Amino acid sequence: MDYRIGLNRRDFVSATGLVVGLVSLGAVVKLLPADVHLIRPPGGQDEDGFVALCTRCDRCRSICPTQAIAPARLEDGLLAVRSPKLDFRLGWCTFCGRCAEVCPTGALPSYKAECFEFAGLPDEVFCKTQLKLGVAVINRDRCIAWAGPSVCTICSTKCPYQAITLDEYGRPLVDLDLCNGCGVCENLCPSSRLLSYQGGLRRGIEVSALETKGL
Amino acid sequence: MASKYRLSKPRGFKFAHFYDRRKSAMKKRMTARTIRATTMVAFLALVVVGLMTRLAPGTLSSLGIRSIALVCPLGALEIMIASRSVIPLAITSLLCIILVGLVLGKVFCAWICPVPLTRMLSSQSRGPEPEPLTIAAIRPESPLQPSIFHSDRPSRIRLDSRFLVLLGTLATTAVVGFPVFCLICPIGLTCATIIGLWRLIGFNEPSWLLLVFPVVLALELLVFRKWCRRLCPLGALFSLISALNTNLRPKVDKQKCLRTSQGLDCTNCKDACCEEIDLHHAEQSSPLSECTKCRDCADACPAGAIGFRKNAKTKLTKTESSHTD
Ligand code: SF4
Ligand code: SF4
Ligand code: SF4
Ligand code: SF4
Numbered sequence A: 001m002d003y004r005i006g007l008n009r010r011d012f013v014s015a016t017g018l019v020v021g022l023v024s025l026g027a028v029v030k031l032l033p034a035d036v037h038l039i040r041p042p043g044g045q046d047e048d049g050f051v052a053l054c055t056r057c058d059r060c061r062s063i064c065p066t067q068a069i070a071p072a073r074l075e076d077g078l079l080a081v082r083s084p085k086l087d088f089r090l091g092w093c094t095f096c097g098r099c100a101e102v103c104p105t106g107a108l109p110s111y112k113a114e115c116f117e118f119a120g121l122p123d124e125v126f127c128k129t130q131l132k133l134g135v136a137v138i139n140r141d142r143c144i145a146w147a148g149p150s151v152c153t154i155c156s157t158k159c160p161y162q163a164i165t166l167d168e169y170g171r172p173l174v175d176l177d178l179c180n181g182c183g184v185c186e187n188l189c190p191s192s193r194l195l196s197y198q199g200g201l202r203r204g205i206e207v208s209a210l211e212t213k214g215l
Numbered sequence B: 001m002a003s004k005y006r007l008s009k010p011r012g013f014k015f016a017h018f019y020d021r022r023k024s025a026m027k028k029r030m031t032a033r034t035i036r037a038t039t040m041v042a043f044l045a046l047v048v049v050g051l052m053t054r055l056a057p058g059t060l061s062s063l064g065i066r067s068i069a070l071v072c073p074l075g076a077l078e079i080m081i082a083s084r085s086v087i088p089l090a091i092t093s094l095l096c097i098i099l100v101g102l103v104l105g106k107v108f109c110a111w112i113c114p115v116p117l118t119r120m121l122s123s124q125s126r127g128p129e130p131e132p133l134t135i136a137a138i139r140p141e142s143p144l145q146p147s148i149f150h151s152d153r154p155s156r157i158r159l160d161s162r163f164l165v166l167l168g169t170l171a172t173t174a175v176v177g178f179p180v181f182c183l184i185c186p187i188g189l190t191c192a193t194i195i196g197l198w199r200l201i202g203f204n205e206p207s208w209l210l211l212v213f214p215v216v217l218a219l220e221l222l223v224f225r226k227w228c229r230r231l232c233p234l235g236a237l238f239s240l241i242s243a244l245n246t247n248l249r250p251k252v253d254k255q256k257c258l259r260t261s262q263g264l265d266c267t268n269c270k271d272a273c274c275e276e277i278d279l280h281h282a283e284q285s286s287p288l289s290e291c292t293k294c295r296d297c298a299d300a301c302p303a304g305a306i307g308f309r310k311n312a313k314t315k316l317t318k319t320e321s322s323h324t325d
Helices: A009-031 A047-053 A059-063 A098-102 A154-158 A184-188 B023-052 B073-083 B088-104 B107-111 B115-124 B161-176 B186-203 B209-223 B227-231 B233-242 B258-262 B268-272 B296-300
Strands: A003-005 A069-071 A084-086 A114-117 A125-128 A134-138 A164-166 A172-174 A205-209 B062-065 B068-071 B157-159
Touching: A009 B161, A009 B227, A047 B073, A059 A069, A059 A098, A059 B023, A069 B186, A134 A172, A154 A164, A154 A184, A184 A205, B023 B107, B023 B115, B023 B186, B023 B296, B068 B073, B068 B088, B073 B088, B073 B161, B073 B233, B088 B233, B107 B233, B115 B186, B115 B209, B115 B227, B157 B233, B161 B227, B161 B233, B186 B209, B209 B227, B227 B233, B268 B296
Parallel strands: A003 B157
Antiparallel strands: A069 A084, A114 A125, A134 A205, A164 A172, B062 B068
């Protein structure tokens, strides 16, 4: 093809400046230890693969019927900013697969799911998959049943995957194999409303990300 | 006859739109600019639709319905390089965008991209209109150089500083393994700021990005200046594609043009063009592949001499079209 070089010094300097900026930005993002472990929508669990593919288009966040997806903020890290993360204070994941369906890049690949109705939450249809978003962890100082003397069985009765059992004292325990990190328990846990403000806004049960291969 | 034209002195900056000119041309100019501003805002409004509904139209990074989507061509290249894989939807997006580029050229840059919107806004706030120029003031002392028009054939590609940024972007992406340009893309930052504001108001979710992103945007667009012409790697991609585009190119009607018909030293079309295209001096001009079909030149022309239709009655004679841009 016919071409011509059209590069004057000023443009060259600006462009080089921008490229140097880009390279340093990339290096900083890669080298800074990312200490925040975000919980990604289902399918986005391989963090390195996910950040390579996500164009931050906001489609998955928009479609999520429970609005569990939030855009990552700058506080979540430069690499993650604008990408989708699950916020179980806002909703939970039913593994409905809609986010994977709209994701144009395969950052959230589609997956097989078997859906079922769950009497504990009759308005929702949950699906069983091979995926694990994270696991629920009980904060014993914040859990009403563990802190005593009150009784609370919300998480154990509402877990769609029957991953929470009660011990002999009626305190919840998480079955790490059954829990897939759907976030229902965290969403419904009343402790940040019922317990004193001491201990901040932490809830009695919270989903934490699995060890990821990412940085 | 000449007295029915009134010209005004263009300002030092490129987007000088306050030319005083024929009433009808004035109206036309208003329409082209207004329509462009409207389509740009409409595409940004899709972001808000995505926030208000669960239709997931996406943002300019990727627009679509359900599982059908177009991915930003630069984003598509970046993610394929970053993930070292072939992504079907990225490939089909690229093909669609190439097709659109062949038919409509760099139309994205003037009708969809929100960056010129900021420029329109800032040029609007630059004070009062300049003094109108009289015809006498543009009557040249010696006869003008004859015009050398652009040819009708595909343009030569100009490899400029934007291609440097494009190469830098793709190379950096390959090394760091994620679409690095997306972090500073002014289009992405604009959409992110809208989303950030929405989250702040609707979800009480403040974030530093609400401060940082607008500052970076301002840096890119105001401090670097001429982002589109010098630095935008997306524009570079669109220029490559539109090199083969021959539709909707601006053409000068020599019977009407003040230069060619009356020998007056009018440069309104050249001064209006933010892509530095000079329709009358193909040899010193940006190639026509850079034309964004913004119609600013047509609207700036006091004689209404510029048209975009293929067979506008502005056929060039052999000698005049002998020069290719
Ligand atoms: S699978 Fe469904 S519920 Fe879960 S995050 Fe995606 S859209 Fe939301
Ligand atoms: S839909 Fe896919 S590419 Fe778009 S923001 Fe969500 S994960 Fe990223
Ligand atoms: S030649 Fe005319 S339509 Fe094309 S970019 Fe320049 S001003 Fe806009
Ligand atoms: S085409 Fe119109 S604006 Fe351009 S030189 Fe001729 S009269 Fe002036």
